[in-house]
Amino acid sequence: MLKVLEHPLITHKLTQMRKKETGTKDFRQNLDEIAGLMAYEITRDLPLEPVQIETPVQTCNTFTLGKEIVLVPILRAGLGMVNGICNLIPTVKIAHVGLYRDEETLEPHTYFEKYPKTIHDGIVMIVDPMLATGGSACAAIEMVKRQGAKNIRLVCLVGAPEGVAAVEKEHPDVDIYLAALDEKLNEKGYIVPGLGDAGDRIFGTK
Ligand SMILES: O=P(O)(O)OC[C@H]1O[C@H](OP(=O)(O)OP(=O)(O)O)[C@H](O)[C@@H]1O
Ligand SMILES: O=c1cc[nH]c(=O)[nH]1
Numbered sequence: 646m647l648k649v650l651e652h653p654l655i656t657h658k659l660t661q662m663r664k665k666e667t668g669t670k671d672f673r674q675n676l677d678e679i680a681g682l683m684a685y686e687i688t689r690d691l692p693l694e695p696v697q698i699e700t701p702v703q704t705c706n707t708f709t710l711g712k713e714i715v716l717v718p719i720l721r722a723g724l725g726m727v728n729g730i731c732n733l734i735p736t737v738k739i740a741h742v743g744l745y746r747d748e749e750t751l752e753p754h755t756y757f758e759k760y761p762k763t764i765h766d767g768i769v770m771i772v773d774p775m776l777a778t779g780g781s782a783c784a785a786i787e788m789v790k791r792q793g794a795k796n797i798r799l800v801c802l803v804g805a806p807e808g809v810a811a812v813e814k815e816h817p818d819v820d821i822y823l824a825a826l827d828e829k830l831n832e833k834g835y836i837v838p839g840l841g842d843a844g845d846r847i848f849g850t851k
């Protein structure tokens with residue numbers, strides 16, 4: 646399932662990020678804010694479990710979140726989405742998946758992985774601003790599946806049709822959430838119109 650989260654605040658903030666003159670500080674801040682807004686939409690269907698509590702007035706039958714949520718940022722750029730989501734769901738556990746895309750072959754390479762023990766039982770949200778060829782996302786999904794994860798959502802800011810198709814083909818069980826579905830990839834594998842290299846813009850490495 647692909648869902649493009651169309652919301653005026655998300656669109657406005659993404660436009661600020663796309664502008665080439667936007668510097669590191671504003672790029673990071675807008676990414677942070679969009680990640681929070683996306684998390685609000687994506688968590689609408691989270692399972693709740695019944696609890697009985699005491700209010701100052703009387704006994705109350707109500708609900709709390711029933712499942713642990715595991716956030717999986719794909720390093721580096723995915724780190725830029727962690728704070729915004731943590732602000733909304735402070736109890737999330739955080740895994741880390743280190744992947745970089747070879748600039749020539751566009752193939753993903755793994756350099757780090759670390760997971761909470763309960764990942765197999767949680768609702769897993771893999772986050773990365775960019776879904777280009779889909780190679781990195783598919784590799785991250787395979788990595789969390791190897792840890793036993795079953796309930797997996799992929800949350801990206803900007804996606805290319807090629808990346809969406811790759812994830813849908815290899816992992817039809819994974820729901821994909823985007824803030825925008827762009828036109829295509831260029832000859833270097835960059836998303837068009839896109840926003841450039843997300844990692845470099847977040848961390849100021851270019
Ligand atoms: O869909 P794909 O074709 O795999 O491309 C997308 C990946 O490329 C970027 O990471 P990059 O390799 O630049 O690493 P970085 O986050 O460390 O900059 C981006 O953050 C994704 O992880
Ligand atoms: O457009 C793109 C494609 C891959 N990675 C990025 O950071 N940007």
Ligand SMILES: [Mg+2]
Pocket residue numbers: 722842843844845
């Ligand atoms: Mg990069």
